[in-house]
Amino acid sequence: MSRAALARQKIEAAEARLDGLILPDGATWATEARRAAEARVRAAGLPQRRDEYWRFTNPAPLLSDEVVPSSTDLPEESPVFGEVDRLRIVFVDGIFDPAQSDALEMAGLEIETLAEATATDIHWAKSVFGVLEEAGQKPVDRSLAALNTASAEEGIVIRATAKAEKPVALVYLQSAPASEAMIHHVIRVEEGAELTLLETGPAAARFSKVMEVDVADRGTFHHVRAQGRAHERLAHTHAFARLGTESVYKSFTLTANGRLTRNEHVVELTGDDAVAHIAGACVGDGSDFLHDDTVFITHDAVNCESRQVFKKVLRNGATGVFQGKILVKEGAQKTDGYQISQSLLLDDDSQFLAKPELEIYADDVACSHGSTSGAIDDEALFYLRSRGVAHEDATDLLTLAFLAEALDEIEDERLADDLRDRLENWLKRRK
Amino acid sequence: MLEIKGLKVKLEEEDKAILKGVDLKVNAGEVHAIMGPNGSGKSTLSYVLSGRDGYEVTDGTATLDGDDLLDLEPEERAALGLFLAFQYPVEIPGVGNMTFLRTAVNAQRKARDQDELSAADFLKLVRARAKDLKIDAEMLKRPVNVGFSGGEKKRNEILQMAMLEPRMCILDETDSGLDVDAMKLVSDGVNALRDEGRGFLVITHYQRLLDHIKPDVVHIMADGRIVKTGGPELALEVETNGYADILAEVA
Ligand SMILES: Nc1ncnc2c1ncn2[C@@H]1O[C@H](COP(=O)(O)OP(=O)(O)OP(=O)(O)O)[C@@H](O)[C@H]1O
Ligand SMILES: [Mg+2]
Numbered sequence: 310m311s312r313a314a315l316a317r318q319k320i321e322a323a324e325a326r327l328d329g330l331i332l333p334d335g336a337t338w339a340t341e342a343r344r345a346a347e348a349r350v351r352a353a354g355l356p357q358r359r360d361e362y363w364r365f366t367n368p369a370p371l372l373s374d375e376v377v378p379s380s381t382d383l384p385e386e387s388p389v390f391g392e393v394d395r396l397r398i399v400f401v402d403g404i405f406d407p408a409q410s411d412a413l414e415m416a417g418l419e420i421e422t423l424a425e426a427t428a429t430d431i432h433w434a435k436s437v438f439g440v441l442e443e444a445g446q447k448p449v450d451r452s453l454a455a456l457n458t459a460s461a462e463e464g465i466v467i468r469a470t471a472k473a474e475k476p477v478a479l480v481y482l483q484s485a486p487a488s489e490a491m492i493h494h495v496i497r498v499e500e501g502a503e504l505t506l507l508e509t510g511p512a513a514a515r516f517s518k519v520m521e522v523d524v525a526d527r528g529t530f531h532h533v534r535a536q537g538r539a540h541e542r543l544a545h546t547h548a549f550a551r552l553g554t555e556s557v558y559k560s561f562t563l564t565a566n567g568r569l570t571r572n573e574h575v576v577e578l579t580g581d582d583a584v585a586h587i588a589g590a591c592v593g594d595g596s597d598f599l600h601d602d603t604v605f606i607t608h609d610a611v612n613c614e615s616r617q618v619f620k621k622v623l624r625n626g627a628t629g630v631f632q633g634k635i636l637v638k639e640g641a642q643k644t645d646g647y648q649i650s651q652s653l654l655l656d657d658d659s660q661f662l663a664k665p666e667l668e669i670y671a672d673d674v675a676c677s678h679g680s681t682s683g684a685i686d687d688e689a690l691f692y693l694r695s696r697g698v699a700h701e702d703a704t705d706l707l708t709l710a711f712l713a714e715a716l717d718e719i720e721d722e723r724l725a726d727d728l729r730d731r732l733e734n735w736l737k738r739r740k
Numbered sequence: 741m742l743e744i745k746g747l748k749v750k751l752e753e754e755d756k757a758i759l760k761g762v763d764l765k766v767n768a769g770e771v772h773a774i775m776g777p778n779g780s781g782k783s784t785l786s787y788v789l790s791g792r793d794g795y796e797v798t799d800g801t802a803t804l805d806g807d808d809l810l811d812l813e814p815e816e817r818a819a820l821g822l823f824l825a826f827q828y829p830v831e832i833p834g835v836g837n838m839t840f841l842r843t844a845v846n847a848q849r850k851a852r853d854q855d856e857l858s859a860a861d862f863l864k865l866v867r868a869r870a871k872d873l874k875i876d877a878e879m880l881k882r883p884v885n886v887g888f889s890g891g892e893k894k895r896n897e898i899l900q901m902a903m904l905e906p907r908m909c910i911l912d913e914t915d916s917g918l919d920v921d922a923m924k925l926v927s928d929g930v931n932a933l934r935d936e937g938r939g940f941l942v943i944t945h946y947q948r949l950l951d952h953i954k955p956d957v958v959h960i961m962a963d964g965r966i967v968k969t970g971g972p973e974l975a976l977e978v979e980t981n982g983y984a985d986i987l988a989e990v991a
Binding site: 687691692693694695696697698700702707710713 | 830
C-alpha cells in the first residue's frame with residue numbers, strides 16, 4: 310500500500326469513528342481543548358494495520374463500530390487492594406458511580422470528576438488536559454489518545470498539594486457485557502506533594518483510557534494497576550507524564566487475560582534529577598491473547614534516571630509485544646537510562662515481539678537495553694520436582710520467580726504482596 | 741529397599757550407552773558407597789533413579805520397596821522417599837530458599853496424605869536443622885543456591901534432606917568442595933539420619949568422607965557397570981592404589 314493510500318485509509322477511519330460518536334458540547338475551556346483534539350484526529354487519522362507504530366498489534370478491534378461482548382461472569386475473588394486503606398472511586402461501565410464511591414475528600418488533595426472540572430470557566434486542569442496528550446503526539450501520532458480527549462466525559466481530576474495520607478483507588482467495574490468506556494484522568498502533583506493512584510478492574514468490554522500526569526518539582530507520583538481478568542475485554546490506555554526537577558514517577562501494571570491490551574506510556578523528563586520507572590508483568594494464555602506495552606521516554610534534562618522493566622509469561626499461543634524507546638535529547642547529560650523486556654514462553658506456539666530502541670544525542674550518558682525470550686529452565690524444573698514439587702506447581706514457582714523482578718519494582722510492599730498472592734492464585738486456577 | 745537389576749541406560753539424544761547392566765541392592769539400615777573413575781556412570785545412575793529427562797532405560801528394573809521407580813514422575817519418586825543430593829545443585833533465581841523448602845516439604849506431606857506443616861512449625865523445624873548445619877538465616881532468605889559458595893550449596897542439599905527425611909538417600913559427591921569442618925558438619929547431618937528404616941547410597945571419590953560416614957558396602961563402578969563389591973577396606977584400597985589394579989583384575 311502506498312503512503313498516500315495509507316494516509317487516506319487512516320483519515321477515512323477517523324471520519325467513520327467520529328461519525329459514530331457524540332462529542333461533548335459546551336462552552337468552557339474544555340470544549341476548546343476537545344475541538345482541538347478532534348482536529349488532531351481528523352488530520353492524523355486513526356491507526357491502521359500498516360502503521361509502523363502498530364506493526365505488531367492490529368488496532369482494528371479498537372476502532373470497529375461494534376463492541377464485541379466480554380463475559381462478566383468471572384470466578385469470585387476478593388477485590389484487588391481490598392485490604393489496603395484507600396479512597397475508592399468507582400466507575401461502572403465507565404461511568405462514575407457516586408453511590409458506591411467514597412466521598413471525594415482527602416487532606417492534601419482536591420478531587421473532582423472530569424464533568425465538574427470541565428463545567429467551570431477557569432480551572433487549573435486547563436494547563437494539563439489535552440496538553441500533555443498533544444505534546445505526546447510527536448514524533449508519532451497517538452490519535453487514539455486524541456480521540457479520547459475529544460470524546461471522553463468521564464474521568465477524575467486530582468490535584469495533590471501535600472502528601473496524601475492514603476492511596477486513591479480507581480475501581481472499574483463492568484456490568485454490561487457489550488459496554489464501552491472512555492475515561493480521561495487529569496492529575497497534577499504540586500511541588501513536594503505525593504500521591505499514589507491505584508487502578509483495578511475490567512472497566513468495560515472495550516476500554517479507552519488516557520491519564521495525563523503533571524508532576525511538579527520534587528513531587529512524587531506512584532501508580533499501581535491491575536488490569537481486569539475478563540477474557541474477552543479490549544483495552545488501550547495511554548499515560549502521558551511530564552516530570553519536573555527531582556520529581557518521581559513510578560508506574561506498575563499487572564495484566565492477566567484480555568483479548569487485546571495496549572498500554573502506552575509517554576514520559577517526558579523535563580526537570581533535572583527526575584526519576585521515571587515504568588514496569589509491568591503480564592500473564593497471557595491462549596491464541597487470542599495479545600498484550601502490547603509501548604513506552605516512549607524522553608530525557609530532556611540533566612542527570613535524570615529512567616527505568617523500564619517488563620516481563621511477560623505467555624502460553625497456548627499467546628502473543629506479547631514490547632516497543633520501548635529511550636530518547637536522550639541534546640544536552641541531557643548524565644542520563645541513566647535502563648530498559649529490559651523479557652518473556653517466558655511456556656510453549657512453542659507463543660511468541661514475543663520486541664522492538665527496543667535507543668536514540669541518543671548527548672555524549673555523557675549511560676543507557677542500556679536488553680530483550681530476551683526463554684523457556685522454563687529444565688534443570689531448575691527437575692530440581693524442584695526431585696524434591697517432590699509437582700510439575701505444574703514447579704512451573705508456577707518458576708513463573709512467579711520470573712515475574713518477581715517486575716513486581717519488585719512496586720515500592721509499597723502491601724501492594725506488591727497483594728498482587729503476588731493474586732498472581733499465584735490465578736496461575737493455580739488455570740489448571 | 742532399593743533394588744536395581746540389570747539396568748541399562750542410553751542417552752535419549754544419541755546412541756550412546758552409559759549404564760551397561762547395573763545390579764545393586766541396598767537394604768534398609770545400610771550405607772553403600774559407590775566409587776569409580778570419572779565418567780563411569782555414577783551420576784547417571786543417580787539421575788536415572790530420580791527421574792531426570794534425557795535418558796532412556798533400555799533394559800532392567802529399579803524398585804524402591806517393590807515400587808517400580810522407573811515408571812514414576814520425579815515428584816512421585818520423591819514422595820515415595822527417594823532423595824538425591826545433587827553433584828551440582830541448581831541455582832534458582834527468584835525462588836526463596838524458604839519458600840522452596842516449605843513448598844517441597846508440604847508437597848510431599850500432601851502426596852502422603854499428611855497435613856501440611858503450619859508456618860510456625862515449619863519455621864521452628866527449619867531453624868533447628870539449619871543451625872545444626874551452620875546455615876545462617878540470611879542464607880535461608882536468599883534465592884535457592886544463588887550466590888552460594890560450593891560448600892554452601894552442598895550444605896543446603898543436606899538441609900533439604902534433613903527437612904524431607906527421605907527413606908532412600910543418594911548423595912552424589914556431596915563431599916566435593918567441602919572444607920574439613922564442613923565435611924564434618926555434613927557427615928554429622930547424614931549420620932543423624934542413619935537408622936533402621938533408611939538406606940544410603942553415597943557416591944564419592946574419597947575415602948575421607950567414608951571415615952565419617954562408615955559404609956557397610958563399597959562398590960566400584962567402571963564403564964557403566966558395578967565391577968567389584970566389597971567392605972570398607974575396598975575404599976582404602978582405592979585410596980592407596982587407585983583403580984588400575986581393580987580394573988585389571990576384573991578385565
Ligand atoms: N546428557 C549427556 N550428554 C552426553 N554425554 C553424557 C550425558 N550424560 C552423561 N554423559 C556421559 O556419560 C558418562 C557418564 O557420566 P556421569 O556423569 O554419569 O559420570 P560420573 O561417574 O558421575 O563421573 P564423575 O566422577 O566425573 O562425576 C560420561 O562419559 C558423560 O560424558
Ligand atoms: Mg558424577
